[in-house]
Amino acid sequence: MEQQRILDLLGEMSLDEKINQLFQGCGSFYTEGSVATGPASEQGFSEKTILEAGSVLSVAGAETIRKIQKHHMENHPHHIPLVFMADIINGYKTIFPIPLAQGAAFNPSVAYTGAEVAAKEASTAGIHVTFSPMVDLVRDARWGRVMESTGEDPYLNSVYAKALVEGYQGDDPKKPGKLGACVKHFAGYGAPTGGRDYNNVELSERTLRDDYLPAYDAAVKAGALLVMTSFNTLNRIPSTANKWLMRDILREEMGFEGAVISDWAAIEEIKNHGLCEDKKGAAKLAMEAGTDIDMMTTCYCNYLKELIESGEISERLLDEAVLKVLELKNKLGLFENPYKDADEAAEKTIMLCAEHREKAKEAAKETFVLLENSGILPLKKEEKVAFIGPFTEEKSIIGAWSIFGEEKDVVSIKEGVDHYGANAIFAKGCDSIDPGKEMIGMGPRYACRRTKKEADAMIEEAVEVALKTDKVVLCIGEHMAQTGEAASRGDITIPKQQKKLLRAVARVNKNIVVVLFNGRPLDIRKIKELAKAILVVWMPGSEGGNAIAEVLYGETSPSGRLPMCFPYSVGQVPVFYSEFHTGRKLDYSNLDNKFQSRYLDIPNKPLYAFGYGLSYTQFAYSEVRLSNNLMEKGDELTASVTVRNTGKQKGAEVVQLYIKDDCGSVARPVRELKGFKKIWLEPGEDKEVSFKITEEMLKFHDINMDYKAEAGSFTVYIGCDSDTDNQATFNFI
Numbered sequence: 001m002e003q004q005r006i007l008d009l010l011g012e013m014s015l016d017e018k019i020n021q022l023f024q025g026c027g028s029f030y031t032e033g034s035v036a037t038g039p040a041s042e043q044g045f046s047e048k049t050i051l052e053a054g055s056v057l058s059v060a061g062a063e064t065i066r067k068i069q070k071h072h073m074e075n076h077p078h079h080i081p082l083v084f085m086a087d088i089i090n091g092y093k094t095i096f097p098i099p100l101a102q103g104a105a106f107n108p109s110v111a112y113t114g115a116e117v118a119a120k121e122a123s124t125a126g127i128h129v130t131f132s133p134m135v136d137l138v139r140d141a142r143w144g145r146v147m148e149s150t151g152e153d154p155y156l157n158s159v160y161a162k163a164l165v166e167g168y169q170g171d172d173p174k175k176p177g178k179l180g181a182c183v184k185h186f187a188g189y190g191a192p193t194g195g196r197d198y199n200n201v202e203l204s205e206r207t208l209r210d211d212y213l214p215a216y217d218a219a220v221k222a223g224a225l226l227v228m229t230s231f232n233t234l235n236r237i238p239s240t241a242n243k244w245l246m247r248d249i250l251r252e253e254m255g256f257e258g259a260v261i262s263d264w265a266a267i268e269e270i271k272n273h274g275l276c277e278d279k280k281g282a283a284k285l286a287m288e289a290g291t292d293i294d295m296m297t298t299c300y301c302n303y304l305k306e307l308i309e310s311g312e313i314s315e316r317l318l319d320e321a322v323l324k325v326l327e328l329k330n331k332l333g334l335f336e337n338p339y340k341d342a343d344e345a346a347e348k349t350i351m352l353c354a355e356h357r358e359k360a361k362e363a364a365k366e367t368f369v370l371l372e373n374s375g376i377l378p379l380k381k382e383e384k385v386a387f388i389g390p391f392t393e394e395k396s397i398i399g400a401w402s403i404f405g406e407e408k409d410v411v412s413i414k415e416g417v418d419h420y421g422a423n424a425i426f427a428k429g430c431d432s433i434d435p436g437k438e439m440i441g442m443g444p445r446y447a448c449r450r451t452k453k454e455a456d457a458m459i460e461e462a463v464e465v466a467l468k469t470d471k472v473v474l475c476i477g478e479h480m481a482q483t484g485e486a487a488s489r490g491d492i493t494i495p496k497q498q499k500k501l502l503r504a505v506a507r508v509n510k511n512i513v514v515v516l517f518n519g520r521p522l523d524i525r526k527i528k529e530l531a532k533a534i535l536v537v538w539m540p541g542s543e544g545g546n547a548i549a550e551v552l553y554g555e556t557s558p559s560g561r562l563p564m565c566f567p568y569s570v571g572q573v574p575v576f577y578s579e580f581h582t583g584r585k586l587d588y589s590n591l592d593n594k595f596q597s598r599y600l601d602i603p604n605k606p607l608y609a610f611g612y613g614l615s616y617t618q619f620a621y622s623e624v625r626l627s628n629n630l631m632e633k634g635d636e637l638t639a640s641v642t643v644r645n646t647g648k649q650k651g652a653e654v655v656q657l658y659i660k661d662d663c664g665s666v667a668r669p670v671r672e673l674k675g676f677k678k679i680w681l682e683p684g685e686d687k688e689v690s691f692k693i694t695e696e697m698l699k700f701h702d703i704n705m706d707y708k709a710e711a712g713s714f715t716v717y718i719g720c721d722s723d724t725d726n727q728a729t730f731n732f733i
């Protein structure tokens with residue numbers, strides 16, 4: 001539709017109609033059985049509001065959506081279609097690995113493909129917009145939502161943000177099989193104090209700009225249609241009421257022209273944060289700040305009229321917001337085609353089709369991170385191996401945000417190994433949830449009703465099985481429901497009964513391979529002590545079992561690298577590689593000196609560093625070569641290394657470029673990731689890997705908050721992880 005026609009439409013709409021266009025209600029207002037993704041405590045929506053609403057969340061299915069849309073358009077005064085939005089995070093029906101795992105692939109095409117498949121399936125089911133990507137920078141493993149992010153690094157997150165938006169939207173979200181992307185949660189949601197979900201965030205403006213904003217910016221620049229506000233306060237101001245964030249930074253500086261949607265009930269929560277006394281006050285603050293769509297509260301629909309009629313806010317603000325919603329519908333082509341791709345017939349063939357499953361399996365294989373291997377992996381197909389542990393059969397490995405994905409469609413490890421034709425025996429050993437415990441708020445499905453005695457008997461049975469084979473693959477980890485939204489944890493180890501199982505098996509069999517399921521970095525010191533190999537598989541998705549079997553048996557070498565440090569213990573958290581210099585840097589050769597920046601009882605270094613991961617083969621690096629050791633303003637340098645596969649198998653190496661600003665007008669990080677390349681090498685093969693170093697890569701917010709590169713010396717590191725010492729220096733003049 002032409003822009004003028006949209007403006008005309010806006011002009012024809014009544015005040016009520018315009019206000020209701022900003023309302024987003026959940027699917028249960030329209031149909032039974034839709035998923036609620038937030039507390040449904042909020043009531044008081046009038047029938048008129050629902051009838052004139054602008055969008056709906058969390059409903060799916062071509063037939064259902066067609067029905068709702070038809071009814072809505074017939075009854076709406078201007079026949080304006082609804083936009084259907086939902087959380088399609090790592091897949092719709094074919095579930096890919098969780099986003100944190102995708103970050104571990106260090107290969108943005110994994111995320112692109114996952115988003116492309118998700119868009120195809122979800123759009124066929126009638127959905128128009130996904131609440132993804134979540135690009136929040138995360139450094140605190142206690143926060144359950146780290147699983148939804150691609151990790152701790154601004155550069156890695158930015159590369160993935162772009163890939164995800166492009167995967168969902170293609171070159172035009174209007175086209176068949178595409179979705180509009182909604183970037184979230186703006187801003188700083190990934191840094192809640194104490195790692196507790198929904199908690200406040202305090203970040204200096206410099207840290208916000210240097211580390212947290214780049215990924216949102218990358219998603220905006222990639223053309224994301226929407227941005228979602230975050231629940232948190234940022235430096236005491238709730239994001240949803242933060243004019244500076246949304247008007248100055250997002251719209252002015254980043255140039256975002258799409259619609260801003262609140263997170264679930266976040267407008268009303270402005271009141272809970274103590275910034276206003278009532279919902280009316282919350283509506284005023286959110287509207288002034290630039291929040292266009294109100295997800296699931298009555299703040300806008302019940303109070304905006306009063307605010308406008310009393311002159312407390314101008315109708316111009318409302319019109320601006322409504323225009324954004326109408327433009328969104330137009331960008332999705334809904335005025336011409338309100339049902340977009342909803343197609344019942346295609347739904348039957350496309351969901352979980354062989355092609356999508358194959359892509360999900362290949363993606364999963366790239367995300368696994370081999371942390372330890374003292375020669376025990378890969379397994380041989382003929383050798384008899386005992387697979388023990390709750391995750392041999394667990395099907396909830398699609399992750400906490402797979403709201404339309406179904407566990408019945410998941411390939412478990414047992415099925416994957418059987419399908420692979422390996423010589424394996426199995427024992428569950430224990431449940432993934434401790435005996436007598438339930439996952440808070442998850443109902444009876446995620447609970448373990450077994451008594452301690454029954455649970456211990458299962459361990460004994462598993463020990464008998466462990467005695468029958470030379471090697472044991474122990475499949476353990478955290479339960480899916482221990483991760484995700486509202487799943488912060490103060491203890492980031494695996495559940496108690498699983499620890500008991502590990503100890504019991506280790507007493508009778510020393511050849512243990514741990515396959516670790518997790519939605520966050522865990523404290524795995526005990527596992528490290530008792531296992532000969534550790535393979536981190538995160539929440540690998542629908543094809544998890546097949547992917548794990550193929551990697552364990554060496555068909556593909558593991559090639560994932562950690563997108564977040566694995567802490568030594570929770571006491572270090574938040575721990576991340578790009579920390580700042582301190583005045584008293586720990587001198588490891590003089591640990592008797594107390595007055596250094598250190599802990600008395602634990603090391604400073606994480607157990608496993610950012611970027612770390614092994615392969616079944618080994619790689620050797622040449623020294624770093626620089627095309628010049630002087631770089632002038634506006635110039636570029638090339639930094640290169642030669643990497644050789646010195647082992648006996650094909651494998652992938654993630655060649656990582658870090659830069660350290662040796663001296664700055666403000667304290668600078670000890671190093672920062674500025675590039676990476678994943679290369680596959682045959683045994684004996686070598687490749688030259690080069691990176692361009694540009695002035696842009698040296699920029700930061702200086703003492704005056706100017707974004708620029710300062711003259712001086714820089715150290716360039718190229719190696720296999722964030723600890724590499726392979727370096728060269730140049731001067732920027």
Ligand code: NOJ
Pocket residue numbers: 037038057087131184263264485
């Ligand atoms: C709350 C979550 O914070 C957000 O990520 C999600 O998109 C919305 N609920 C809608 O389900």
